[in-house]
Amino acid sequence: IFMLNHDHVCQFYGANYEGQYTSILSDYCTRGSLEDLFKQHDKWDDFFKNSLIFDIVKGMLYIHHSPLRSHGNLKPSNCLIDSRFMVKLTDFGLISQRLKMIKKGEISSPRSPCSKLWTAPEILKSVIPPPEGTQCGDVYSFAIIAHEILFQRGPFYRKEKKYTAEEIIDFVMSPPSGGPFRPSLEDNDDNIIDQQWRKTLRRCWAQRAKERPGFHELKHLQHSMQRETNLVDSLFQRLQQYSYSLEEKVEEKTEQYRAEKEKSDSLLYQMLPKMVAERLKMNFDVRPETYDNVTVYFSDIVGFSDICHRSEPLEVVRMLNELYTMFDQIIDSFDVYKIETIGDAYMVVSGLPERNGENHAREIARMALSLRGSVLNNFVIEHLPNERLKLRIGIHTGPVVAGVVGMKMPRYCLFGDTVNTAARMEQTGKELQIHLSPTTKNILMNFNTFTLKKRKSVVELKV
Template identity: 50%
Template sequence: MLEMKLMRELNHENLVRFYGACIEPPNICTITQYCAKGALTDVLADDDMRLDDMFIMSFISDIIAGCLYLHRSELKTHGNLKSSNCLVDSRWVIKLTDFGLQQFLKSDNNERQSKDLMWTAPELLRHPEARVYGTQAGDVYSFSIVIQQIFTRSPPYDTNRMLPEDIIDRVQRGVKPYFRPSISKERCPNTHIWRLMALCWDEMPDLRPDFTHIAKVFKVANGGRTMRIMDNMVSMLETHANHLEELVANRTKQLYEEKKKTDELLYRMLPAVVAERLKQGKYVQAETYDEVTIYFSDIVEFTSLCADSTPLQVVDFLNDLYTLFDGTIPNYDVYKVETIGDAYMVASGLPMRNGNRHAAEIANMALDLLTKVKTFEIRHLPGARLLLRIGIHTGPCVAGIAGLTMPRYCLFGDTVNTASRMESTGL
């Protein structure tokens, strides 16, 4: 009851307000002020959150102010200072939590895991019984580890190569040179803060500064400026809002680029007009065209060519040939319908009508492809001459989408059949 009374009396803008506790099993818990932004650990782990000097100095100032109040209060110590116990409220103010109530939380204190002890001072690691209440010098050591985290935005001791148990063991043994976080001046450019960290994690508790001295050093490090919560809040919110605008703009740009890639891929599979209707969820109705020109071509003696080649060579050969064709047809007002094996099918006059130009477009394209084939080289058969057989016919046809999965734009009618026969019986 005395602990509860003391906790209720503690009141500071950098401490989480304590309201009470529930002691009825199984819902034994404490009830405290809610901090909307979560723990400092979460803020540091968020790569999208840019922490400039103002954020960093404001966070450190808040932690110092909270610890200074606790050390001057009847409670005397925090006892469990770490980044996950530094909560961030909706105004970006740090509030300390998880202090006091040592008797109420005694069983929890005895069951702390190794990763929870990485902020603990070496002398407290050697004497577990002293950890229950902690010491002011121990809080100073914990404070230095939190500062290291703020500047490096990484776990305590900033190493991914060691397990928490190994880190704690090296700190606890206290063998020279003492094991401490490694932080360069590039990561912590403020010389005063960099030196303060080294003082705060000194092996000898008596040589560590108290928070009164820490507050004076920090004021010098901050250029003598007094950190006002409301001023900082407005400034930080403006900075955060500007950063969010920049972040949204970058994400929007990325989304546009991805959409552009997706659309380009879709337009290669379906006509743009048809693709847009499908994207809008609309039904694509089959359409009749009074006059279009259909082109069919295939490779002469393709079966014999396949017999002298491996399957991979056939695929590479067809890919080379049709890549050449695909690079040629954009020069004409035509639409590539499909390729099936060695057959290549192109149409003009659909899906966009072009008057009576379709026959000339297909004929000119066919002559161009014949010219390109004369100089085409088969990689695995150097010197072999490739012959192309082409059939063309003009007439009416119907075009529409067939299927929902892997939909294809298909042409139907006697014009298609006639063009195919012209190809198969041609020279």
């Protein structure tokens, strides 16, 4: 069912069965069904009637040539109408599942007398009707629908009398004297039926299923049936249909453009700060900018070379991806910007591109504690489950220059001694501890929320 794709077949996306409730996801048709169209009591011209009928023919021809082979439940409520008044067939291919649910008692049978008005006599008489229906039965159902379209008098219109659904079903199954019981084909004050339609409908609802024509034969009738349509009216209606179709296509393409634009923007914002990306999109120059005070974070994995030596390349990539995906999710909770990852090194900054006073030191410190905690408590190396991952973290605060470097694969980079000092703080730090510079320490003291401990030995940095 998922593979069926045709202009006159409603696209099926899925179904969900929950007890007595069944939910089906398919294309939405704005004008409801053919049954809804009948209830509006509008007067239709022959061109519109023929268009509806041959839309059904085209859809049924496609279904009969598909792996489904038949519809099995063709009736006006299953002929949906889209915004261009095109018929799209639905409710095919799920009848077997529905019958299984009926046998289990999960739902009651939907085959009330009113729903059987379009069912072929041989199927009505069958003790165990085929759940998928038959091709000949579909042709019979089509004929009853086509008659309803041509006369617009409801299903199974009889000129002499209005019968109940129960009476109609009984007469169809057990015809009275005088031949099969079928709808009237005589002209009336409102309808003059084409002679070719009379012959066609009589063949389509023939009592013997084998005498009914196939939809491939019915499709060839379209040219002769519509040859006398007023050319101007037909052209006008086709222009209207084309206009509706064009509007829908423009709307569809616009929506696709919006979706693709959002994807490309999202990708761009992951590579560059949003305010920088917006300037580049408007073809503005992005000049390097000096920031007087930011806090830079560096971390790497202790013993990373040894882990690589004991792992396959794909295992190393998988480990880093899982680790940094976890990191990326955590840093979203803080006012920070991720600069890059190089191998096992992870670099983050706060205080740019949007300045945040002295909060940059606090944000980086809180983030560092969260990253360290996540590694200690949550992260497990899949291929080395007994190996404990150890981070080494360094933080420093100071001035930097930030700017976009390169045309292809542009990167937002930081320059200055602050970056080098932060890297040295990480290199000289201890595993599973956060190594701060005095500059960062002095700012954090202003917040009175951090516990800081001075290292016993003096560490000399080569900057």
